[in-house]
Amino acid sequence: MKAVIINKFGALEGSIIKTGLDIPRPARNDVLIKVKAAGVNRPDILQRQGLYKIPSDASPIMGLEVAGEIVKVGMDVTKRKQGEYVCALVPGGGYAEYVVTNESHCLPVPEGLSMEEAAGLCECLFTVWINMVKLGQLKENETFLVHGGSSGIGMFAIQLAKQLGATVLTTVKNQKKSDFCYSLGADKVVKYDTEDFHNVFKSKKWKLGIDLILDMIGGDYFEKNVDLLSDEGRLVSIAFLKGNSVNLDLSKLMLKRINLTGSTLRPRTVAFKSKIASELLETVWPLLNSQKVRIHIDSVFPLEKFKDAHIQMENGNHLGKIILSLD
Template sequence: MRYIDLPEHGGPEVMQLAEREKPQPASGEVLIKVVAAGINRPDIVQRMGFYPPPPGASPIMGLEVAGEIVAVGDGVERWKEGDTVCALANGGGYAEYVAVPASQCLPVPKGLSLVEAAALPETFFTVWSNVFDRAGLKAGEILLVHGGSSGIGTTAIQLAHNFGARVFATAGSAEKCAACEALGAEKAINYKNDDYVEVVREATGGHGADVILDMVGGDYIDRNIQLAAKDGRIVNIAYLQGASVQVNMLPVMLKRLTLTGSTLRPQSAQVKAAIAGALESKVWPLIDEGKIRPQIAATFPLENVADAHRLMESSGHIGKIVLTL
């Protein structure tokens, strides 16, 4: 099979199209013939050498795919050869074939192409587990999403809006802010021009944000603490601007804040299966009804993966970038 090899760590140019034997599904796994694979920020970090695959995972990049099941391992009951699915992979997505746990597969929602379906798993698993499971966002609460025009951001805005929250977002251009508001954000703040702490405080009558989803870090860490409402929850899923800062922690105590965060890839198959079940029962019907839709910024053929990574690193896109095979 063709796949993207990573013979060394570095810039996009280190990735190479190569050939190897296709994997075989182990017990509890299915083998997917990949039609499309989503690109995510962890792929960039892995390519640079800072996010090694967990023990037992494929060293090949790629954490989400869509395609056709062509083989099933022992013990798999739900899926059969010929089924089309999207799946959260533990690695191996940048390839013509990938073996994934059957419990991490989901049906392709009605009306979505396989390219669109490939853009679902990583971001929807991440947003659901962090915003709804860890932070416990409820209808009527206020959510602030940093990086609102990213794949994570566009997913979080749509999910929170459809579940009855008031949503605010930050983004870096007028075009990106407009996209956030079109997806359901009450107000998107251009962080280059305005102070999001002041804007959200004013818009909420001084209440602040009940939940903040942050992948920026850096000086946002202290500002998020300032903005958080009483009993607020701040969830970090990345630290693009750095994780080491000096912070006044007194408001954490005085406002009874919860600071938390997570990464998805190292979590157990049982945890991922539980997230998949929640998504299928609570979110997939909304996608079927057309109320939520993945935002596709661009597609690239597998052999042009370096260009796809360059676009991701430029942050010039809105939504998801997808490889096609």
């Protein structure tokens, strides 16, 4: 089969398309998917750069989500059939013609969605569900802030938080991204090129503080986030684009009884991911089927042009998801 191989960590030149590779074999509970499209995620960039430790049992090929046709099933598979089209969370290996994943990590392609659209759902929706709903416990009438609102993660966090009945705040770089976030339903977007989010959200309107912050920035955002939280507010960290060393004023933690937590999806167990998949099927898939939650595709590149897809993500001007097509 054909796949993107990392020959040397770092610059894009170190990764190449290679043909003649062995097609992976599904284990007892796995399915083999012929990939039609694969989502590009920021962790792929980190993996290519050698900055992301992949689990020891995962494929070294990049790619955490796909859509495609099940062409083979393992001997203990009961829920999925050969010939079915699915979207799936994969443990790695998505930038390839074929990939294996556990049958329970496959979800149906939502009604009316193309394979490219379906390919961009799983990594971000699993992550948002775990961190915003399960760890973050977001509830109706609460105030929620997600940084990076125009990212793949931000796009789904804004829409799902609105569905839960929260007031949604976000931060972005510029006007184009701000317009995009308002179109997704955000109540207030701060453009950090011209405004300081801490000053804006400290204002009278949100003086009781923010109940939940989903943060991918870290660095100097951390202290500002902690200061903005309400009594018993929650801060959930999923990345640290501005650095993982932060300053914490413990008195704020104590006085406001703040809850600090975070998580990373890839090393979680098969059983945990299967549980999240069932919860998504029950709660979020109906919203996708009825188009109450939508995916916005920024751009689609053929697999052979994966370098252009990575450049597009690293330039940081995209809205929503970037996809690789294998059709």
